[in-house]
Amino acid sequence: MGRGRSRRGRPVGALGVLLALTAVAPRAAAQAPGPEALDWRDGAVCYEIFVRSFFDSDGDGIGDLAGLVEKLDYLNDGDPATRDDLGVRCLWLMPILPSVSYHGYDVTDFYGVDRRYGTREDFRRLVEAAHARGIRVIVDMLINHVSDEHPWFQYAALYPDSPWRDWFRWADEPGPPNEWGGTTWHRSPYGDEYYYGFFSGTMPDLDWETTAVREEMKRVAAFWLLDMGADGLRLDAVRHLMEDPATGASTNVARTHDMMREYGAYVRAIAPDAFTIGEVFDSTAALLPYYPDQLDAYFAFEVSDAILEAVRSGSGRDLVASVLALQDAVPPERWAPFLRNHDQPRTLTALGGDVARAKLAATLLLTLPGLPFVYYGEELGMTGDKPDPRIRTPMPWTIGPAAGFTTGLPWEPLHPDSLVANVAAQAHDPGSLLAHYRALIHLRAESAALGAGRLVPLEAGTDDVAAWLRVEGEQVALVVANLGEEPREAVRVSSRPGALAPGTWRTAPRLGEATPARFEVGPDGRIAELVPAATLPPLAALVFELASAGPR
Numbered sequence: 001m002g003r004g005r006s007r008r009g010r011p012v013g014a015l016g017v018l019l020a021l022t023a024v025a026p027r028a029a030a031q032a033p034g035p036e037a038l039d040w041r042d043g044a045v046c047y048e049i050f051v052r053s054f055f056d057s058d059g060d061g062i063g064d065l066a067g068l069v070e071k072l073d074y075l076n077d078g079d080p081a082t083r084d085d086l087g088v089r090c091l092w093l094m095p096i097l098p099s100v101s102y103h104g105y106d107v108t109d110f111y112g113v114d115r116r117y118g119t120r121e122d123f124r125r126l127v128e129a130a131h132a133r134g135i136r137v138i139v140d141m142l143i144n145h146v147s148d149e150h151p152w153f154q155y156a157a158l159y160p161d162s163p164w165r166d167w168f169r170w171a172d173e174p175g176p177p178n179e180w181g182g183t184t185w186h187r188s189p190y191g192d193e194y195y196y197g198f199f200s201g202t203m204p205d206l207d208w209e210t211t212a213v214r215e216e217m218k219r220v221a222a223f224w225l226l227d228m229g230a231d232g233l234r235l236d237a238v239r240h241l242m243e244d245p246a247t248g249a250s251t252n253v254a255r256t257h258d259m260m261r262e263y264g265a266y267v268r269a270i271a272p273d274a275f276t277i278g279e280v281f282d283s284t285a286a287l288l289p290y291y292p293d294q295l296d297a298y299f300a301f302e303v304s305d306a307i308l309e310a311v312r313s314g315s316g317r318d319l320v321a322s323v324l325a326l327q328d329a330v331p332p333e334r335w336a337p338f339l340r341n342h343d344q345p346r347t348l349t350a351l352g353g354d355v356a357r358a359k360l361a362a363t364l365l366l367t368l369p370g371l372p373f374v375y376y377g378e379e380l381g382m383t384g385d386k387p388d389p390r391i392r393t394p395m396p397w398t399i400g401p402a403a404g405f406t407t408g409l410p411w412e413p414l415h416p417d418s419l420v421a422n423v424a425a426q427a428h429d430p431g432s433l434l435a436h437y438r439a440l441i442h443l444r445a446e447s448a449a450l451g452a453g454r455l456v457p458l459e460a461g462t463d464d465v466a467a468w469l470r471v472e473g474e475q476v477a478l479v480v481a482n483l484g485e486e487p488r489e490a491v492r493v494s495s496r497p498g499a500l501a502p503g504t505w506r507t508a509p510r511l512g513e514a515t516p517a518r519f520e521v522g523p524d525g526r527i528a529e530l531v532p533a534a535t536l537p538p539l540a541a542l543v544f545e546l547a548s549a550g551p552r
Contacts, residue, residue, distance in 0.1 A: 043451025
């Protein structure tokens with residue numbers, strides 16, 4: 001390894017310094033107009049996309065931004081009256097910034113677009129096309145670390161007097177182990193010293209105690225929100241942003257909240273309509289300290305796990321409790337449930353290939369409070385398990401070579417199930433998983449109760465039936481799920497006092513087959529015994545709209 005060259009052999013010279021310096025100041029521009037921001041989250045569903053795997057427009061085997069534009073009508077065609085699109089209202093794009101890896105989580109330039117995906121202008125065209133369909137675009141932002149091939153780190157490692165030296169943490173000896181007993185200190189390739197990198201030696205952490213780092217990351221946010229027209233930022237690895245040098249702790253330390261509070265306030269000041277959502281891969285108890293005044297929202301990992309556990313085990317005891325813990329503390333638009341994401345085995349794989357359970361999991365997700373996110377291909381029942389590339393395989397569009405993803409050789413082989421888990425095979429099948437997702441997402445958008453209502457738990461007298469109301473003003477929805485493998489006959493659900501206004505109510509089925517019914521709510525607002533359906537099918541949920549028929 002020659003001094004002054006990266007491990008991949010690319011020179012780090014005066015041109016690299018010039019590019020790094022000139023990138024610091026983004027062009028001034030007015031914020032691009034986007035979809036209505038006031039209440040866009042009410043009833044909305046977001047969709048996570050790995051651009052590399054979504055659709056390849058030029059035959060090189062790698063998905064790109066132009067390909068994503070071609071497929072926007074699949075996600076939302078902009079016509080609320082149609083039902084052959086998914087109906088999602090926002091896209092989270094996994095990293096599209098220049099990177100040395102396939103996944104993009106080790107950035108080499110915060111102000112560019114990975115040339116494999118396209119150009120800055122391609123991104124702007126995507127935003128324009130998405131906005132025309134009522135879709136917001138959220139970009140993945142890597143504020144915790146950079147690539148060890150980023151010019152900032154290269155010059156910091158090479159030259160002790162570099163202006164980027166204190167953008168990273170250095171030590172003569174490795175620091176204490178982290179809370180799991182592992183090392184997060186790595187020997188410098190250019191000297192007898194060590195640097196800090198929580199995830200790996202190829203991803204050195206930025207030192208957010210350095211004012212210049214915080215100001216640079218603010219400029220990056222301004223560039224993407226104001227100049228590039230993005231509608232929001234998904235912030236990666238938030239819980240590892242800061243470390244405690246004395247103890248080696250690197251998860252959810254107090255200083256992280258200070259930094260997120262400053263960063264969130266800056267984004268709100270420059271782009272009041274922008275949406276920020278953070279990844280805190282942890283329990284709800286660990287998540288709650290990130291409210292009320294840091295980022296706008298965070299992913300609800302505990303709710304995700306509770307949904308899958310309820311569907312796997314057939315018991316709903318912990319499901320509603322996990323939701324209530326968040327609902328009691330945080331407005332629903334500020335937390336995001338999901339089933340699986342790009343770091344986890346896909347839902348159908350986690351459920352042993354059981355499509356009925358995958359449908360049930362989708363129903364639970366999309367009828368609970370919060371701002372739900374769907375990982376691309378989950379609506380088709382794509383499968384995949386670790387290692388990571390196998391849970392990020394290309395999107396299957398048709399039956400045939402490369403499943404219609406590319407005319408070339410896909411960057412990663414598709415799974416064999418792409419013969420059935422593809423858009424063409426499911427698009428016109430009313431019983432398909434894709435049809436189920438489409439129906440649920442559109443129902444959530446149409447129903448004020450499902451879209452923004454408060455969850456009111458109901459008691460069914462048996463662990464394998466979970467039931468709740470969603471209440472938004474006078475709009476009420478009822479969800480009853482049979483988590484068991486056998487039909488349940490004449491299940492009665494009840495509530496605590498104050499659930500509904502006293503009087504006679506009517507049920508009207510909106511998802512699943514059931515006969516409309518009438519029931520009484522007592523003077524104390526308690527549902528005593530409502531039988532929503534003669535039979536609850538196994539591994540399925542029914543959704544009803546409730547309407548008052550007047551006082552008793």
